[in-house]
Amino acid sequence: MLALSRKAGESVMLGNDIELTILEVKGEQVKLGIRAPKDVAIYRKELFEQIQAANREAMESAIAGINNINELFGN
């Protein structure tokens, strides 16, 4: 992983159309500004990881014989 030191107000370019700016550094928190084309999806990594985990968990769904939501509730 590339590590760059930057101060508040300074930026990093990713390619030529994504700009990452350090807006503020306060104790343990860093506020980032991101300028990117609209077709670039930007998420907090935690959210992405939660969805990865949810998909993996869904793969474990063992429901041989259940093919309809009503059957889940014993109807």
Added chain:
Amino acid sequence: MLVKTRFFGEAQIDEEKILTFENGIMGFEEMKRWTIIYDIEKGADGAISWFQSLDEAGLALPIISPYSITDVYSPIVEDELLKPLGEFKDEELLVFLVLTIPGENPKETTANFKAPILINPANKKGLQMIVNNEDYHIKHKLSDTLKNK
């Protein structure tokens, strides 16, 4: 083509039923080819289908149309993020939610409202997308949404 499936043994899948997910789905980014399998005998109403990998027989997850479990599902996404789907009309886009069904307690089943699977039926391209809706969560208990219906 003849494919091995997780729950239905070997199944004959028409070429036109092959879905291409260029970025896979989250957690399974390398799996690009999928299909949807359902049990016709059980009828379409409230039907749970299986989103089955064509690259790895052991990978299949249950999916359902949001409209089977809730009256209103209005995901908010940036149009630009749907570019990988190619050209489509909004009303033609297929939407599915991923279900997690705990084997030991199916009543605790949850649906992922936050990351629907979207498919363009015209070119069979699909993707899984994180939507902006603040009140959509990764684990909506089905028993709650059905109660509210």
